[in-house]
Amino acid sequence: GYGRFGVLYVENAAKDTRIESRFRLNIDGSTEADGGVTFGARVRMQADDTATAANAASLNGARFYAMTGGLTVGVGNIYGAIDSMPNLYTASIGLSGLGWHNVVSNFDADSYSSTGAGRNGVEVIYEGGGFGAHVSSSNTGGTERTAIALSYTWNDWTFAAAYQDSNVADDVVYAVTVGGEIGPVTVSVMYAEDDLDQASATLAGEFEVGGATTVLAFYNNDDENNGLSADSYGLGLKHSLGGGVSIRGGVVSAQDVLTADMGVLFNF
Amino acid sequence: GYGRFGVLYVENAAKDTRIESRFRLNIDGSTEADGGVTFGARVRMQADDTATAANAASLNGARFYAMTGGLTVGVGNIYGAIDSMPNLYTASIGLSGLGWHNVVSNFDADSYSSTGAGRNGVEVIYEGGGFGAHVSSSNTGGTERTAIALSYTWNDWTFAAAYQDSNVADDVVYAVTVGGEIGPVTVSVMYAEDDLDQASATLAGEFEVGGATTVLAFYNNDDENNGLSADSYGLGLKHSLGGGVSIRGGVVSAQDVLTADMGVLFNF
Amino acid sequence: GYGRFGVLYVENAAKDTRIESRFRLNIDGSTEADGGVTFGARVRMQADDTATAANAASLNGARFYAMTGGLTVGVGNIYGAIDSMPNLYTASIGLSGLGWHNVVSNFDADSYSSTGAGRNGVEVIYEGGGFGAHVSSSNTGGTERTAIALSYTWNDWTFAAAYQDSNVADDVVYAVTVGGEIGPVTVSVMYAEDDLDQASATLAGEFEVGGATTVLAFYNNDDENNGLSADSYGLGLKHSLGGGVSIRGGVVSAQDVLTADMGVLFNF
Numbered sequence: 166g167y168g169r170f171g172v173l174y175v176e177n178a179a180k181d182t183r184i185e186s187r188f189r190l191n192i193d194g195s196t197e198a199d200g201g202v203t204f205g206a207r208v209r210m211q212a213d214d215t216a217t218a219a220n221a222a223s224l225n226g227a228r229f230y231a232m233t234g235g236l237t238v239g240v241g242n243i244y245g246a247i248d249s250m251p252n253l254y255t256a257s258i259g260l261s262g263l264g265w266h267n268v269v270s271n272f273d274a275d276s277y278s279s280t281g282a283g284r285n286g287v288e289v290i291y292e293g294g295g296f297g298a299h300v301s302s303s304n305t306g307g308t309e310r311t312a313i314a315l316s317y318t319w320n321d322w323t324f325a326a327a328y329q330d331s332n333v334a335d336d337v338v339y340a341v342t343v344g345g346e347i348g349p350v351t352v353s354v355m356y357a358e359d360d361l362d363q364a365s366a367t368l369a370g371e372f373e374v375g376g377a378t379t380v381l382a383f384y385n386n387d388d389e390n391n392g393l394s395a396d397s398y399g400l401g402l403k404h405s406l407g408g409g410v411s412i413r414g415g416v417v418s419a420q421d422v423l424t425a426d427m428g429v430l431f432n433f
Numbered sequence: 434g435y436g437r438f439g440v441l442y443v444e445n446a447a448k449d450t451r452i453e454s455r456f457r458l459n460i461d462g463s464t465e466a467d468g469g470v471t472f473g474a475r476v477r478m479q480a481d482d483t484a485t486a487a488n489a490a491s492l493n494g495a496r497f498y499a500m501t502g503g504l505t506v507g508v509g510n511i512y513g514a515i516d517s518m519p520n521l522y523t524a525s526i527g528l529s530g531l532g533w534h535n536v537v538s539n540f541d542a543d544s545y546s547s548t549g550a551g552r553n554g555v556e557v558i559y560e561g562g563g564f565g566a567h568v569s570s571s572n573t574g575g576t577e578r579t580a581i582a583l584s585y586t587w588n589d590w591t592f593a594a595a596y597q598d599s600n601v602a603d604d605v606v607y608a609v610t611v612g613g614e615i616g617p618v619t620v621s622v623m624y625a626e627d628d629l630d631q632a633s634a635t636l637a638g639e640f641e642v643g644g645a646t647t648v649l650a651f652y653n654n655d656d657e658n659n660g661l662s663a664d665s666y667g668l669g670l671k672h673s674l675g676g677g678v679s680i681r682g683g684v685v686s687a688q689d690v691l692t693a694d695m696g697v698l699f700n701f
Numbered sequence: 702g703y704g705r706f707g708v709l710y711v712e713n714a715a716k717d718t719r720i721e722s723r724f725r726l727n728i729d730g731s732t733e734a735d736g737g738v739t740f741g742a743r744v745r746m747q748a749d750d751t752a753t754a755a756n757a758a759s760l761n762g763a764r765f766y767a768m769t770g771g772l773t774v775g776v777g778n779i780y781g782a783i784d785s786m787p788n789l790y791t792a793s794i795g796l797s798g799l800g801w802h803n804v805v806s807n808f809d810a811d812s813y814s815s816t817g818a819g820r821n822g823v824e825v826i827y828e829g830g831g832f833g834a835h836v837s838s839s840n841t842g843g844t845e846r847t848a849i850a851l852s853y854t855w856n857d858w859t860f861a862a863a864y865q866d867s868n869v870a871d872d873v874v875y876a877v878t879v880g881g882e883i884g885p886v887t888v889s890v891m892y893a894e895d896d897l898d899q900a901s902a903t904l905a906g907e908f909e910v911g912g913a914t915t916v917l918a919f920y921n922n923d924d925e926n927n928g929l930s931a932d933s934y935g936l937g938l939k940h941s942l943g944g945g946v947s948i949r950g951g952v953v954s955a956q957d958v959l960t961a962d963m964g965v966l967f968n969f
Contacts, residue, residue, distance in 0.1 A: 166730055167730075168730060168740065168741070168742035168763070168765050169765075170765040170776045170777065184776060184777070184821055184823070186763065186765055186776060186777050186821075188730075188742045188744055188763035188765070190728065190730065190744070192458065192478070194434055194435075194436060194456075194458065194701030195699075195701055196676045196677045196678060196699050196700060196701045197676050197678075198674035198675050198676045198678040198699075199674055199675030199676060200674065200675075202674075202678075204436065204678050204697060204699035205436070205699070205701070206436035206456045206699075206701075208456055208458070208478065208480060208490045210728070210744065210760065212744060212760070212762055212763040214777075214821060217841075217842070218818060218821055218841050218842060219762045219763075219777055219778065219818045219819065219821035219841075220762065220818055221759065221760055221761050221762050221816075221817060221818045222744045222760035222761065222762070222763060223489065223760065224478065224480070224489055224490035224491065224492075224760075225489050225490065226480055226487045226488065226489050226490065227436070227454065227456035227480040227487075227490060229436050229437075229438040229454055229456070231697065240438045240452060240454060241438065241452070241454050241482075241487055242487065280489075281489060282486060282487045282488055282489045283487065285452055285454075285482060285486055285487035287452070305485075305486050305487075306485070306486060406734035406735055406736065406738075407734050407735030407736075408732045408733050408734045408735060409732045410732060410733075410734035410738075410740050429740060429767065431731075431732050431734075431740035431741070431742075432732060433730030433731055433732045433741070433742075460726065460746070462702055462703075462704060462724075462726065462969035463967075463969055464944045464945045464946060464967050464968060464969045465944050465946075466942035466943050466944045466946035466967075467942055467943030467944060468942060468943075470942075470946075472704065472946050472965060472967035473704070473967070473969070474704035474724045474967075474969075476724055476726070476746065476748060476758045491757065492746065492748070492757055492758035492759065492760075493757050493758065494748055494755045494756065494757050494758070495704070495722065495724035495748040495755075495758060497704050497705075497706040497722055497724070499965065508706045508720060508722060509706065509720070509722050509750075509755055510755065548757075549757060550754060550755045550756055550757045551755065553720060553722075553750060553754055553755035555720070573753075573754050573755075574753070574754060
């Protein structure tokens with residue numbers, strides 16, 4: 166798990182500067198059957214704070230899995246094919262993500278829920294020889310989603326494409342990501358479109374500066390913007406202190422509102 | 434703890450086929466005093482799914498105990514004398530129990546609660562020399578129950594009888610169970626009657642077929658049936674895959690409604 | 702963590718005698734950065750019973766910290782400067798505290814919350830060379846509190862003084878405690894006053910009787926008494942059974958109402 170704490174600034178908020186913190190602990194159980202298949206489950210314990218106060222820690226819904234070789238079957242609080250696409254989260258800024266405007270899916274697809282029950286779906290994941298495939302499906306509370314994502318890695322570059330069939334209008338229909346390394350720089354381009362023909366596109370980069378420091382930056386243009394500015398961009402910094410501890414901070418401007426945070430994240 | 438996941442079918446349900454899953458983790462703390470008495474407590478973390486959705490994991494009420502030799506005093510979320518009777522759960526079918534129609538007490542007695550606070554009672558348990566005694570008592574929220582169960586094991590056969598004093602009309606008044614082994618077959622007969630003279634009787638068997646497979650079957654007749662059929666019966670299968678992993682499945686017909694499940698259970 | 706269970710008597714209560722129990726487990730994660738600073742977080746899992754029933758266990762808000770040498774910075778569910786004063790809890794009576802009438806702060810200051818989110822504040826703690834300083838500050842839900850406590854230990858005697866600035870009328874304004882050891886006796890005097898000029902004063906003692914037994918006693922006079930008797934006093938007993946197990950019991954008379962408890966507490 167990890168802990169993080171620091172300060173978050175949100176322009177024009179009722180309380181513009183506040184504590185930002187999270188406690189996360191993964192609770193895992195697994196065993197291996199005679200045939201070499203590993204069966205396991207995970208529940209997450211997490212405490213976050215919100216705009217007005219801290220929350221007590223809570224438990225999420227369980228994800229169950231059976232895994233052998235490069236093949237995994239997941240049940241319950243699944244990861245989701247689109248949310249697991251390579252490079253989708255490149256250049257996530259700051260201590261807290263600062264709104265995750267770099268993520269072109271807008272979370273309009275099945276994803277792992279850290280604090281709720283999750284989607285209670287089924288997924289099959291295969292990885293091997295540079296090739297990856299991920300199919301996920303869920304049908305809960307009226308929302309039905311099936312998604313498939315394929316990826317291929319060739320010479321430090323990873324190409325991924327996904328398609329989703331959903332009964333929610335602004336859910337992602339297709340998404341593509343391309344990411345790779347050019348010397349000390351990781352570059353990524355992401356694009357997604359939903360059933361209302363709203364597109365979101367991101368150009369993102371992470372730059373290693375010396376051995377312990379990374380600078381992150383992204384620019385995103387998103388049609389799903391409620392009539393506000395479609396542009397958002399961010400600049401972030403990560404600096405390792407060793408022992409799994411890092412200082413993280415960043416600034417994001419999204420729809421002409423500025424947010425910024427700075428703090429420490431420690432893995433344990 | 435353990436995890437389990439699979440598929441559950443319920444005839445005529447709004448959604449007749451759905452995911453069935455459970456995550457269970459026991460959190461134990463104990464220590465031994467100088468005199469040799471062990472003091473301990475357990476809280477359980479559990480996530481289940483329901484007819485409509487998965488639930489996030491939750492914690493139950495704690496059970497506290499002091500234990501020395503064959504004598505245990507329990508406080509809090511107690512096990513209950515009747516619910517702990519030997520052979521009461523023989524031939525529990527499938528991955529999920531499929532309604533537990535084999536259990537003649539109909540859960541109309543104090544029992545350990547995996548997901549709620551439990552009965553907050555007191556119990557004394559003795560085991561030694563083939564003899565067992567269990568007295569439990571609780572008084573919470575208007576419901577007052579005191580129960581005593583006695584058991585004796587003689588040549589692979591265990592006889593048990595219980596009596597309960599309760600202020601709830603359809604609570605068990607008395608129950609008897611007899612169970613034993615005839616070669617590879619475990620056979621059990623259970624009977625209980627409540628204060629409204631409603632009787633429930635079960636004939637149950639578990640048959641070892643080869644080294645790793647067990648077939649389970651029961652027939653139950655229960656007067657507490659809301660005017661529907663009093664009969665229920667079930668057929669189940671357990672097959673060990675080693676490493677604490679087993680495939681479990683079964684079919685139960687209860688009050689003319691068919692339920693079935695199949696899946697994998699793994700201990701960790 | 703620890704478990705405790707026993708019996709609690711409250712004079713004139715609807716149910717005057719009931720089970721008293723608690724399960725407490727601290728969940729800690731920490732790591733050390735290269736520079737020698739330790740970063741960590743704690744969430745507590747706790748189950749208590751109430752006047753009417755037991756509760757299921759729950760999780761509280763996280764406390765985060767960074768610690769190096771004698772200096773600690775805490776964020777989130779903070780301890781609070783006044784609630785952490787030395788000797789404030791001397792002569793806490795019985796298994797359950799029996800109302801904590803010995804504690805002169807009346808909990809009108811920031812303190813660690815075992816079952817809720819806590820105050821989501823910030824605190825800085827220094828300890829070194831017999832000197833201690835603790836500054837805490839929080840601003841949540843309309844309540845703003847900043848407190849500072851200083852302490853000094855000299856020849857087995859510890860002197861502490863605290864001041865609090867708060868926008869809550871009956872919050873502590875200042876508090877002083879003095880405690881020390883005279884042979885086998887620990888003696889403590891505590892005094893606090895709030896913004897309504899209500900004073901609370903306690904004289905408390907803990908007496909070691911033989912190697913394993915401690916007798917505890919206090920007398921308190923508190924102006925914040927809702928027109929009832931200002932006096933409360935208590936007598937308690939702790940007897941170690943080894944292995945982290947102790948028998949604890951006590952009697953407290955507060956505002957002419959008698960409470961008493963007796964039970965076992967075991968650390969694990």
